[in-house]
Amino acid sequence: MRSEDLAKLIGVSRSTITRVINNYPDIPQATREKVWKAIEKYNYAPNASARKLAGAKNKMIAIVVLDVKSDAPHHLKTTDDTLIHNNPFFAPVINAVSDQANKLNYYVIISIVYSREDLKKVESIFNQKMIEGAIFVGTQEEENEFIFKLIKQGYKIAMIDTSAVYSKEHNAIYINPDNYEGSAKAVNHLIELGHENIGIITGSLNKLSAKERLDGFKETLSYNGLKLSEDHIFQGDFTEDSGYEGIKYIFNASNMPTAIFISNDTMAIGAYKAITELGLTIPDDISIVGFDNSFIAPYLTPPLTTIDISFADIAKRATTLLINSIEAKEQNGIVEKINATLINRKSCKRI
Amino acid sequence: MRSEDLAKLIGVSRSTITRVINNYPDIPQATREKVWKAIEKYNYAPNASARKLAGAKNKMIAIVVLDVKSDAPHHLKTTDDTLIHNNPFFAPVINAVSDQANKLNYYVIISIVYSREDLKKVESIFNQKMIEGAIFVGTQEEENEFIFKLIKQGYKIAMIDTSAVYSKEHNAIYINPDNYEGSAKAVNHLIELGHENIGIITGSLNKLSAKERLDGFKETLSYNGLKLSEDHIFQGDFTEDSGYEGIKYIFNASNMPTAIFISNDTMAIGAYKAITELGLTIPDDISIVGFDNSFIAPYLTPPLTTIDISFADIAKRATTLLINSIEAKEQNGIVEKINATLINRKSCKRI
DNA sequence: CTGAAAGCGCTTACAG
DNA sequence: CTGAAAGCGCTTACAG
Numbered sequence: 001m002r003s004e005d006l007a008k009l010i011g012v013s014r015s016t017i018t019r020v021i022n023n024y025p026d027i028p029q030a031t032r033e034k035v036w037k038a039i040e041k042y043n044y045a046p047n048a049s050a051r052k053l054a055g056a057k058n059k060m061i062a063i064v065v066l067d068v069k070s071d072a073p074h075h076l077k078t079t080d081d082t083l084i085h086n087n088p089f090f091a092p093v094i095n096a097v098s099d100q101a102n103k104l105n106y107y108v109i110i111s112i113v114y115s116r117e118d119l120k121k122v123e124s125i126f127n128q129k130m131i132e133g134a135i136f137v138g139t140q141e142e143e144n145e146f147i148f149k150l151i152k153q154g155y156k157i158a159m160i161d162t163s164a165v166y167s168k169e170h171n172a173i174y175i176n177p178d179n180y181e182g183s184a185k186a187v188n189h190l191i192e193l194g195h196e197n198i199g200i201i202t203g204s205l206n207k208l209s210a211k212e213r214l215d216g217f218k219e220t221l222s223y224n225g226l227k228l229s230e231d232h233i234f235q236g237d238f239t240e241d242s243g244y245e246g247i248k249y250i251f252n253a254s255n256m257p258t259a260i261f262i263s264n265d266t267m268a269i270g271a272y273k274a275i276t277e278l279g280l281t282i283p284d285d286i287s288i289v290g291f292d293n294s295f296i297a298p299y300l301t302p303p304l305t306t307i308d309i310s311f312a313d314i315a316k317r318a319t320t321l322l323i324n325s326i327e328a329k330e331q332n333g334i335v336e337k338i339n340a341t342l343i344n345r346k347s348c349k350r351i
Numbered sequence: 352m353r354s355e356d357l358a359k360l361i362g363v364s365r366s367t368i369t370r371v372i373n374n375y376p377d378i379p380q381a382t383r384e385k386v387w388k389a390i391e392k393y394n395y396a397p398n399a400s401a402r403k404l405a406g407a408k409n410k411m412i413a414i415v416v417l418d419v420k421s422d423a424p425h426h427l428k429t430t431d432d433t434l435i436h437n438n439p440f441f442a443p444v445i446n447a448v449s450d451q452a453n454k455l456n457y458y459v460i461i462s463i464v465y466s467r468e469d470l471k472k473v474e475s476i477f478n479q480k481m482i483e484g485a486i487f488v489g490t491q492e493e494e495n496e497f498i499f500k501l502i503k504q505g506y507k508i509a510m511i512d513t514s515a516v517y518s519k520e521h522n523a524i525y526i527n528p529d530n531y532e533g534s535a536k537a538v539n540h541l542i543e544l545g546h547e548n549i550g551i552i553t554g555s556l557n558k559l560s561a562k563e564r565l566d567g568f569k570e571t572l573s574y575n576g577l578k579l580s581e582d583h584i585f586q587g588d589f590t591e592d593s594g595y596e597g598i599k600y601i602f603n604a605s606n607m608p609t610a611i612f613i614s615n616d617t618m619a620i621g622a623y624k625a626i627t628e629l630g631l632t633i634p635d636d637i638s639i640v641g642f643d644n645s646f647i648a649p650y651l652t653p654p655l656t657t658i659d660i661s662f663a664d665i666a667k668r669a670t671t672l673l674i675n676s677i678e679a680k681e682q683n684g685i686v687e688k689i690n691a692t693l694i695n696r697k698s699c700k701r702i
Numbered sequence: 703c704t705g706a707a708a709g710c711g712c713t714t715a716c717a718g
Numbered sequence: 719c720t721g722a723a724a725g726c727g728c729t730t731a732c733a734g
Binding site: 043044045046047048049050051052053058060063090091094095098099102107108109110111112118121124125127128129130295296299300301 | 394395396397398399400401402403404409411414441442445446449450453458459460461462463469472475476478479480481646647650651652
Binding site: 018022047049050051 | 711
């Protein structure tokens with residue numbers, strides 16, 4: 001059914017149908033009701049392509065998830081040996097974006113990017129005018145040029161879990177976890193439990209999140225008058241293996257720490273293995289705090305005390321701001337951090 | 352840039368541009384090349400809405416995930432207290448659909464349905480002519496009417512992880528895991544280890560998957576000349592709690608089994624708890640096989656031997672068949688089952 | 703082989 | 719307050 005058909009059925013012009021649907025002012029209540037009743041009755045819905053072509057917004061955004069293979073804690077194989085995305089952020093982010101967009105009457109196209117080649121396909125989504133804007137997840141510095149070009153073309157862009165540094169003039173929406181606060185909470189927890197000799201396994205320090213987590217760690221330590229000896233810092237790379245190595249390295253130190261802050265849960269898994277191999281037990285011999293509150297954290301033995309950053313909250317906020325920005329027709333640079341909270345489980349002991 | 356602009360630039364008509372892009376025959380190679388070169392050079396992409404409006408397919412499908420809250424093993428809360436979808440199938444299914452669609456040059460809209468209300472929104476995606484077809488995940492019998500209506504309207508539909516019974520005349524594409532085969536593999540594994548007295552905790556028997564798993568279990572047992580006593584069957588409902596209760600129930604039997612097949616991993620978690628509470632250990636006192644190979648299975652103590660059904664494979668196959676069906680313009684009913692495989696870990700012992 | 707023209711179903715000035 | 723008409727950027731018969 002076309003608007004014209006519906007119009008004839010109730011004796012108005014199709015302009016009137018459009019006006020009612022799009023909530024134009026100056027339409028008598030009676031007309032409004034007549035039209036809406038007919039819309040319901042005949043289950044009429046305006047053709048999305050026709051609307052968009054005629055100049056209306058199509059209420060479509062994309063969620064673009066950048067390849068996070070290297071960060072994924074576990075790999076599953078599909079039949080043709082491509083990795084599937086098993087990053088713990090994936091499900092909550094997709095879910096929250098979809099739910100929030102839906103709530104605001106928007107539709108979302110999903111796109112997962114594994115390569116430069118794939119980025120071209122994403123570009124074509126914009127070029128074909130399929131969407132008004134997009135949320136990018138996990139971009140690195142390298143993608144900035146691509147993204148800023150899109151913004152210049154008038155598209156609205158939100159970025160979450162970006163490791164690229166924010167630049168005000170580019171007018172993107174940046175929503176990130178408060179990594180600094182998260183580390184601070186981890187350290188404060190340990191200090192409250194009486195720990196004074198605390199080590200750290202960092203993430204890849206070319207990533208913003210790893211840097212912020214390290215900063216929060218160091219500054220909270222020094223704020224509390226505690227020292228950090230060089231051989232209690234191990235630079236990991238967010239992988240399970242580097243967590244394992246980190247423990248082996250730190251436990252070689254002359255003066256062993258009583259607690260270790262590990263910059264993500266994936267590395268904590270490796271750390272647990274190394275600690276078990278050394279014949280030590282958590283938390284009796286060593287207290288551990290992780291970061292991310294990944295889905296496996298409660299299933300480790302002992303359950304891992306860790307920092308929760310709600311990726312659902314981040315994604316939801318990004319979606320809201322993106323859609324606001326689309327409706328407002330103007331993009332203003334926005335930077336927000338989402339709170340981190342400590343999830344207290346069984347991997348720390350009072351000393 | 353519009354096709355007309357591009358056409359003028361290289362001295363052809365816009366019909367020619369269209370014909371080259373859409374691979375019409377009878378165009379001289381020279382023209383083809385000239386047009387493609389210009390397309391690349393000016394980064395031209397046809398407007399998706401205009402194409403669709405003019406009658407072309409828009410290469411857009413939807414993945415519709417039905418509310419699986421009740422089945423979800425773990426719940427996370429978003430700020431406004433709505434549950435987020437933490438079902439273990441979610442990520443691999445979305446990922447595989449997106450990847451496969453992308454490979455076939457299709458785009459995918461994601462929609463998560465929590466209520467009847469939400470289903471109306473899904474319907475409007477069709478009514479607005481946004482998509483050519485969709486993959487439904489986790490539909491129940493109740494949604495059948497809705498889905499068959501769509502098929503009658505000419506949309507192509509694939510269904511995965513459906514608990515509704517297949518009906519040939521409705522011409523949908525059904526891709527499901529081979530639950531029967533999975534159970535058979537679980538039982539055979541236990542039999543090979545010497546077990547002859549095997550119990551089962553079933554899922555909700557109003558679900559097809561639970562029924563199939565039970566059938567595979569029973570028939571493999573009897574095929575091997577083994578008996579199943581009534582008090583070794585507990586009817587669970589796929590939740591952790593029912594796994595816990597199942598153990599308590601079965602261990603009350605006069606003649607305790609040496610092994611239990613548990614119809615999903617979530618219930619196995621509850622079973623592990625109950626067994627620990629009873630002061631027994633896995634696998635020394637009792638062998639356990641789960642089903643689903645969920646992401647926590649390897650992190651349980653001991654790591655859970657379970658049946659893997661690749662939801663990525665299922666989703667990928669469904670995507671391929673759906674798109675074939677769209678391109679072929681005709682939908683034929685298709686039913687396929689995807690193989691299940693045993694993942695051997697540490698929860699079973701030879702006796 | 704290729705161009706001119708109709709038409710897809712809307713939205714939006716333009717009139718009245 | 720409301721209708722008639724132009725126009726959005728394509729695709730597809732229709733001619734030639």
